[in-house]
Amino acid sequence: MLETLLSMDPATIVAFMGAGILLNLTPGADVLFTSASGLAGGPRAGIAAAAGISLGSLAHTVLAALGLSALIAANPLAYDAIRWLGAGYLAFLAIRTWRAPPVTAGKRPATTLSTALKRGLLTNILNPKVALFILAFLPQFTTPTVGPIWHQILILGILFASVGMVVTSAYGIAAGTLSRALTRVSGTLNKITAVIFGGLAARLIWE
Numbered sequence: 284m285l286e287t288l289l290s291m292d293p294a295t296i297v298a299f300m301g302a303g304i305l306l307n308l309t310p311g312a313d314v315l316f317t318s319a320s321g322l323a324g325g326p327r328a329g330i331a332a333a334a335g336i337s338l339g340s341l342a343h344t345v346l347a348a349l350g351l352s353a354l355i356a357a358n359p360l361a362y363d364a365i366r367w368l369g370a371g372y373l374a375f376l377a378i379r380t381w382r383a384p385p386v387t388a389g390k391r392p393a394t395t396l397s398t399a400l401k402r403g404l405l406t407n408i409l410n411p412k413v414a415l416f417i418l419a420f421l422p423q424f425t426t427p428t429v430g431p432i433w434h435q436i437l438i439l440g441i442l443f444a445s446v447g448m449v450v451t452s453a454y455g456i457a458a459g460t461l462s463r464a465l466t467r468v469s470g471t472l473n474k475i476t477a478v479i480f481g482g483l484a485a486r487l488i489w490e
Contacts, residue, residue, distance in 0.1 A: 287430030288438050296442070299424045303443045307450035312483055316406055317451040319479040320399050321458030322472050323380060328399040329455020335403025337448040342408055343417045344440025348433040352414040362411050366487055369409030373484035376402065381477035410487060417443075 307313070313336050321329025346352045355361050407413055417440065425435040462472055 284434050284438065287434040290429045291435065291438070292426070292429075295424055295426070299439055300442060300446060303446040304450065307447045312410065312412075312486065313407070313447065313451050314454050315479050315483060316403065317455040318458040319476045320402065321455040321460075322462045323383075323476045324399055324459070325462060326456045326459030327396055329457075329459040330452045331396040331399035332403035333448055333451035333455050335400040335405075336407045336451060337444040338400075339404050339407025339410075340413065340417070340444040340447060341440060342404075343414045344421070344437060344444070346414060347418050347421065347440070348436045352418040355411060356415055356418060365409055365411045369406065369411070370484040370487045372405055372409055373480050373487065377477045377480035377484060380473055380480060383473045406483075412487070 313333075317329055317332045317336065320332035324331075343352065346355075355365065421436050421439045421443070422432070424439055425432050429435060
């Protein structure tokens with residue numbers, strides 16, 4: 284795989300990285316989820332959620348390299364099953380967050396870093412739209428003469444996930460910092476977070 288990386292056109296990699304940065308800067312489901320996690324659990328929870336999302340992107344990249352994403356895209360039943368599972372999980376998070384008690388001064392929410400990471404990972408993996416995006420986006424920057432396509436997809440997927448980790452972490456840190464400053468209205472922040480999770484669930488179903 285290292286040989287494939289060294290054979291790839293630097294201009295192509297730069298173009299891909301630029302596109303990846305712009306895509307990740309645009310507020311979307313990942314940004315909203317990471318920001319909501321930061322609001323609920325503080326800056327470190329936002330970073331952990333971003334790490335989970337990045338791991339989910341890597342999982343989708345591996346599936347794309349193996350050709351499994353194409354099979355899911357071609358099978359409406361499998362696609363819908365994953366989509367509904369993802370929406371159901373987000374709805375569960377929305378209800379749980381809505382019911383969470385307000386945070387008292389000097390005390391952070393019970394959301395652990397491992398929980399935030401797991402939530403980010405599951406949310407991303409259970410979103411078939413991510414699989415379709417990776418399946419459509421990454422191959423545009425591959426070249427058959429450079430080396431095995433699946434090598435290139437994995438390399439590009441790692442780069443994309445790394446960029447996403449940096450950008451979405453920044454959103455999570457900013458939201459987490461804001462939540463610390465607004466501890467007195469943490470009950471309201473819980474409601475806002477729950478609405479974001481619920482909105483993401485609805486978006487996953489109806490988009």
